[in-house]
Amino acid sequence: MTAPxxxxxxxxxxxxxxxxxxxxxxxxxxxxxxxxxxxxxxxxLHVCEPWRDRVTLLWSNxxxxxxxxxxxxxxxxERWRLVEVSPERDMLDxxxxxxxxxxxxAIGHLEGLDWNSPRVRPWPLCCRQNRMAPLVAYxxxxxxxxxLLNGQRQSDKGTTPERMAEIMSxxxxxxxxxxxxxxxxxxxxxxxxxxxLPPHHGVFQGSMECAVCPADLKPGxxxxxxxxxPHAAAFVRSTARISLxxxxxxxxxxxxxxxxxxxxxxxxxxxxxxxxxxxxxxDHRRHST
Ligand code: SF4
Numbered sequence: 309m310t311a312p313x314x315x316x317x318x319x320x321x322x323x324x325x326x327x328x329x330x331x332x333x334x335x336x337x338x339x340x341x342x343x344x345x346x347x348x349x350x351x352x353l354h355v356c357e358p359w360r361d362r363v364t365l366l367w368s369n370x371x372x373x374x375x376x377x378x379x380x381x382x383x384x385x386e387r388w389r390l391v392e393v394s395p396e397r398d399m400l401d402x403x404x405x406x407x408x409x410x411x412x413x414a415i416g417h418l419e420g421l422d423w424n425s426p427r428v429r430p431w432p433l434c435c436r437q438n439r440m441a442p443l444v445a446y447x448x449x450x451x452x453x454x455x456l457l458n459g460q461r462q463s464d465k466g467t468t469p470e471r472m473a474e475i476m477s478x479x480x481x482x483x484x485x486x487x488x489x490x491x492x493x494x495x496x497x498x499x500x501x502x503x504x505l506p507p508h509h510g511v512f513q514g515s516m517e518c519a520v521c522p523a524d525l526k527p528g529x530x531x532x533x534x535x536x537x538p539h540a541a542a543f544v545r546s547t548a549r550i551s552l553x554x555x556x557x558x559x560x561x562x563x564x565x566x567x568x569x570x571x572x573x574x575x576x577x578x579x580x581x582x583x584x585x586x587x588x589x590x591d592h593r594r595h596s597t
Contacts, residue, residue, distance in 0.1 A: 325355045352486055
């Protein structure tokens, strides 16, 4: 078997990430790593290998992760210190009160307006409540100064260090050592180090956080659910169709209003001859030469 070709970019990125971590560990006693079992947190975990005894994996478990993924995440607890945090109440009860997460919103179904029922809400609000809030609460209760390492990358256009700082308690510093890495860098790193990936990685490389989530729908995610969690797949399809129906109904109402009230098309008149339309003293006719 031939050795993989040297990859200077990845070597530089890895060295920079390790330098960042070295600096963090020289200044902080308590370091957590937000861990979901996804490719980014797996790569970050491996970069942290030199500090294995000094990092605690923090897994925000909504209680609805696909079973094969929950087992994959828990498996990392055999080699690393792993802490599992969860929402205070069942996530589906939270949906009942505040709305089902959706990609597109018919605003009459939003909490606070409540012109129509049932409620829906933009999915980032659900993630904030059911995935981020337990993590934020755990670290706030920790009280001592600590660092939360996060595998977020800039090219993914997700959260930023600034936004994380806004929601974290003052004892927490957030660091994103893979910020400059591309998706391809992460996949190359994982392959180069033969890091075991989630069982569904060949079909879908994105997040499988909540099997029942009807938002952020992607074909690969549904294919994985069809294979690993068929009941959840059916639930996701029917729930997404219901919320899409709310949007479609409002879309039809708006289209009907626009059609009913559209002004008549402007009356068509024959054009005036060019010569009479020209300003006085101007002759646009071609001169023969
Ligand atoms: S993944 Fe979906 S269901 Fe899970 S917390 Fe986020 S929005 Fe809510």
